[in-house]
Structure formats: structure tokens, C-alpha cells
Amino acid sequence: MPTPDEMAYYRQEELLEIDYRPPERGWMDTPVDFRRGSYIYPGKAKMLEILGLPNPRDWAVTDEDWKLPDNWKQIVLEGMAERLRKYRSFKVFMDSCVRCGACADKCHFFIGGGDPKNMPVLRSELLRSVYRKDFTALGKVLGKLGGARELTVDVIKEWFYYFYQCTECRRCSVFCPFGIDTAEITMMGRELLGLLGIYVNWVIEPVANCYRYGNHLGIQPHGLLDTLEFMADDIEEATGIRVDIPMNKKGAEILFVTPSGDFVADPGIFTCMGYMLLFHELGLDYTWSSYASEGGNFGLFTSHEMIKRLNAKIYAEAKRLGVKWILGGECGHMWRVLHQYMDTVNGPADFLEVPRSPITGTVFENARSTKMVHIMEFVADLIHHGKLKLRPERNDYVRVTFHDSCNPARAMGLLEEPRYVLRHVCNHFYEMPENTIREQTFCCGGGAGLGTDENMEMRLRGGLPRGAAVRYVQEKYGVNRLAAICAIDRATLVTVCDYWAPGVKVTGITELVANAMVFEGEHERKVDLRLEPIPGMEGEQESEGSGSDE
């Protein structure tokens, strides 16, 4: 019998019986129902201790007593007051909402689940109601009539449930007439919970790992080197080329940083192999860093302070190694941090130079302060200047669609570069419906630290809008591959596709780039980076692909 943390546990017909009508009882009187498959396990005491976070203890979400500090209420209210003084966003968003409801059906969790508290407006009201009670005159006087309510332990539990049912994807903020950003609300909510030592382990363990070992997975330097060597072996098998693995190399021109998810899990590793091949072919003077071996930043899902604590490694390492500028791989929330936070929290990077492509000479003026360039910007520029020898027909068996990852789309606006690259390395590229791409793109359902199996029900529900759009192009155009420039996507969309659009595989774009690229000195390319035979290129005499039988 499958369990609630397995996909097979959920029958589609049952999951799709979604009742969008809210319950009779008002939302303030509706308690949280912690059912398995819809919440994430709490952060382990050990992780909190490594990070020096308050109230480390072992507890369970279903416990009656969450072992909060005695003065928990004071802590939360003071924390709220502090944040209202520090973040204009928070203060303005607490006051501005007119409850017009435009955001309601924009959230993937509401669309896929129907829980009214997953309407962004109500998610914010969870905090706003407490704000009214303790920080506004009218709320104090009118109480519940004024939309205000007392802060209780049940409210804390509700915050925990719903602020870990938001992927901080910011889709609602595109539609809000006042630009109210639920990601900002969720970040505040999570920070307040954090003051009480309430975290989810799926977030806080990677944070602890990253803090100590430089990446979310806790891969140590020798392990990282082994991992990359292992990929180099596969690369050699696929192409006949042996790539170098420069690690912590002082004086390199470029520091390359990518999410650690691409070091271990299929299909991320193929994207990673793509980077290695690309850099080899270009003869790029670059280096990996074991200390800054994580582009992602689960601090974003923890607190603003933790963003800074984890992100500090990147500039520190760039300085220690003496590189000129930094290149970043395909990742979603990583780029929100790099684009919107890094320069502010750990800059100025005045020890670096304005990024300039050594191949094309292009100066990346748009990164002149941060000194960090996105791999898609870098590759688009290469292709634009005709610097890559491409045979897109090698990817002809791939009928690809592109999933805009939330953060590159809505916190950056990196929309055309990946499309430009895709069109040049694949002959069959099809867009999903327009309400599901670009700035209106749907989350994978597992971002912001929700992509764990114990949260399977919510992941499948949250993945419905994306899954439905994928299935649409699958049926209409025969799409069999979903490209995404995000490591979390590459981990979670596999599940989403298996469930809602079976038969569609997930890929990073650089994997497809490397498959299409013609390398100096390569042998006949019969298999792709997955070591699977390339249809039409297997060679007649062989009955089996040369590398697929091991």
C-alpha cells in the first residue's frame, strides 16, 4: 500500500474533486487540519544548533504542544513591530489590500486544492488580522468585526501550515492592483515563526549544510571533486572528450556557481555536464569553488538574515580566488537572491571587474554592479555572435516546451534569453498557453522549500496548473521534454510531469545546448549526455546504443 508521501497514493479523480466553495464557518473559526501529505516535518534541533537559531528542540507538527518559549507571544509581536519599522513593503502591504479578490484564482495551490486560505488575499489576512489587533486603533476597538483577532497558539499553527504552503512564486503579485507581494508576506511570516524556533527540516537542514560545507547537500570538497570526475567520465563516454575540473583555482578569470542540486540528481547532472563541456570547448579560464559550491540559497526561505549569511560565501570566494567576475548557472530562487539581494547584503563587489565575455568581447552592462552574469545571457550572447558550432538536428527527437521558472521570470525578467538559446539548439520548440508562461508562469508546486515527499499531496495539487499546461502541449504538439532553468524545477517537475503529463521528461537548457554543440575532437556522437542513443544517429551496424547497456 502506498503512503501519503508517495505519488501512487493519490488517485487523480479524487484529487480533482476540488470544491472551490468556502466552508460555512468563517475562516477565523476554521482550525488547521494537519493531514499527512500536506505539511512538512519540523526542523531538527541539531540543525538549529549549527546555525545558532533560537529554541532548538525536537517536536512534531501533530503534537499538541509545540514547546514554544514561555514569552512566545511577546517575541512574535515584538518581531512584527520590528519588521513594520524595517520593511516598507510589509507595512504598506498590511494596509493596502482592498480584498478585491483578483489574486484568488492566481495561486496554484488554490487552483489545485480549493482551500480558501490558499487564496493569496487570505494568506495575507492570516498575518493582517493579528496586525490589526495589535497595531491599529480600529482593530483594537472593533476586534473581530474589524477583521482583527487575538494571537494564539492556534494562529501560530495556522501560520506554519499556510506559510509553508506558499512557494513565494509571486504570481499573485503580478495581478494585484497594488503590487502586494505574497512572497514578502510569507517571508515575514516565516521569519516570525523562526523567532520561535519553528522551521521545516527540508529548508533548515540544507541551510545548515550550506552554512558549514558550502552547499545544501553537505557535499564535502573531495566528494564534490569525485562527483564532477564521475560526470567527466560520462562526458568522455558520450563525446570522447576529457574535460578538466578546475577546483578552487586561484587567478582564474571566472568563478562559476550553480545550484548543488545539479551535482547529484538526474536530470540536473546532465545540465552540469553541459556546463563542463561548454566551458571546455570555449577554453574558458574558470573555476569551481568547493567553499561557494551552492548558487541556491535556502536562506531566502528562512530569513533575510540567513540570505546574507549564506550568500556571503560567493563574494568572499571570488575575492579570495582573485577572479574577475562571476558566472551563474541555471537556477530559480538562486537568481532572485543574486539579482535582488546579493549586491545589497554583501556588496559592493568593487574588487571585481564589469563582466566581459572573453569569447565575444561583450561587456555585460546590465551586471555592472553585481558582476554576476546568468548562463543564459552568456550563452545567448555566444550564439548571437556565432561562436558556437551547433547541430540542432541532434535534438530532433526532443520536442521541447519551456517552463519559465518563477524567479527568473518575475524577479528578473529573463524571458527571451532562454527562448533564444532553445530555438537555436532545438528545431522543435513549442510554447505552453500564454496564461501559463512568462510573467504569468505557474510554479512547479515545490519551490521555497516545499519540494519534499512528505508534502506530496500539496506538490501534486500545486503542480496541477503547470501539469495541465504541459499535457496540453503534449497532446497538441507531441511535446516530450520540458526545459527549465531551475534546479528545484528539475527535481520537482519530474514528479509533476509523471503525475499530470506522463511521458514528458525534464531537462535543463544547457543539457540541450551541449547535445547540439559540435566539439573540437569529439568522436561520433551516438548517445546524448544521458548516454541514451540519439535516434537517427545510432549508426546502422549497432543494435544497442554504445553506452546504454550498462
Next chain:
Amino acid sequence: MNVLISLAAVVVLFLVGLLGGLPVLDIVFGILLPYAALAVFLGGLVYRVLGYARVPVPFRITTTCGQEKSLPWIRQAKLDNPSSIWGVIGRMALEVLCFRSLLRNTRTRLLEGGRLAYATSLTLWLAAMAFHWSMLVILIRHLRLFTQPVPGAVQWLQDVDGFLEVGVPVIYLSTLVFLVALAYLFLRRAVNPQLRYISLLDDYLLLFLLLGIGLSGFSLRHLIKTDIVAVKELTLGLATFRGVSLATLGTISPLFFGHLFLVCALLAYFPFSKLVHMIGIFLSPTRNLANNNRMVRHVNPWDYPVKVHTYEEYEDELREKMKAAGIPVEKE
């Protein structure tokens, strides 16, 4: 429940306002309360603006709704993803004047077999535009009561607004649009189960207040007319701080005082209600900041040092393993 309470509250307010038709009380409702309400309104707004302005914007968290400025040959969406101050001004103008974001609104429907359909949904945008713009026209039209001579622009707007030339005196188009839009906004809130679920007293109260003001104003002009000359003497007296004679006050109908009192209530309530979105829309950091994050450093005024795990600590823990793997280290 919230609907009934707020409806009752507005009815009571209106009835209380009618008392202004009585001697002595007309001074309270006609002169003292309007000044008091205006003072609360202006003072409240200033307090709010200063309150927001005092709070820093630590991070530049623009919500980007189009292509960023990157390589020179890629076309940037300069309004939906601005990188310059002019782009931001354009984006804000579209937000404030045209409700750009609301214009994107879609309705999502779950169909058979897990299919989803998204349809453009413009009714909310239309109603919101109709309501806000007609209110602006009505406010400007009311300037004729506070100015002497009446500026040509106000007169012109009044003429345009009355172009239908229906009724004596002519019915203004803005009045009709205002009432219909409000009625729609109320019905939408009351009928849609999700909206009803999220609606607070505040939401209904404001709709009823505005409807009450609109209906009483319409009645004053078209149904139960009052001595408009006396009203103008009062309003002009208020605007110029010259006061008005008791005799004039006495000739103004109770209905006018009901209308005026609702306006006073709205003004006084404004700074404490969700109507502060009028300020908030200008101050939303997701909209009023340029997406030039990697070009220009944004400074956080309260930035503070944090505890980090330094490279030295890292190497100290892992040096032997690094050396064994042939990874260069700082200290042998």
C-alpha cells in the same frame, strides 16, 4: 452579517445627519463637523504618508512583468520591466491611471479531467475604472460649490458630463456610472462565495457609504430639491472661512445635511480604512522601483554584520580531505 451591520450603520449615520435640518444643530452639522472631518482626513493622510515614508525600503524587490534589460539586441519591456526612472514613472502612471495590473485579470476554471481554462476577465477592471474615474469627475464637478466665479474647466467638465441632456436639471453621466459601478462592486462581493468569505465589515461599510452619498446627492439634485443658492452660500462660506448666516442655514433641507454627514463620515474614516490604498499604490516597492538591481547597487540603511562561516573555518575543518584530493589549500 457584515452586510447588515454596515447597511444599518450607514442608515443610522444618514438619519443622524438629517438632524442637521434642525436649528442650532445645523451649525454643528453644517459647519463644525465638516471642518472636523476635513481635519481628521488631512491630518490622518499626512500621518499615514509620514508613517510609510519613515520606514525604509531595504531591498529592491520589483515584480518584473516583462523582458529585462540585458543584451542590446534583446528588446526590453520598458514599462512592465522598467530599468530607468522614466520607465518607472510610466509604469506607475499606468497603474494609477489605468489599473494596469488589474487589466491582466483572468478567470481560471477547472474543466473535466483536470484541464484548466483561463479567460480574460475585465469586469472588475471595468467596474473599478468606472467607479474611480466617475468619482473624480463628481468631485471636480462639486468644485462649482466651492468657487466663485466657477472656473471654466469645471464648467466645461459639467457640460460634457451632462451631454445626454436628459431630465431637468440634466442628469450627469458620471452620477449614473458611479452608482452602477458601486452596485456592481457590491453585488460581486455579496454573490461570489469566495469574495463573501474574505470580505470584512470595512468592505461593505465603504460601499454603502459611497452608495449613500451617491443616492442622497442624486436625490438632492433631481428628487427632493433643496435651496441650491443657500447651499452654495454655505459651501463657499466653508471654503473661504467666512462663515454663513443662520438664516441661510435654516433654509437648507435636512436631506442635504444627511448627504453632507455621510461625506464627513467617509472623510473621517478614510485614513483608518482600506482606502489608504490611495497612498499605498504609490509606495508599493514591487511597482515603484526600477529593475536595475545588477546595474546599480541598492543600499539597505539598516544593514548589519552577520555571523558567517569563513573560508578559514571551512578549510580548518576540511584541510586534510582537501589535500588528499589535490584541491589547493591556503595553509599547508
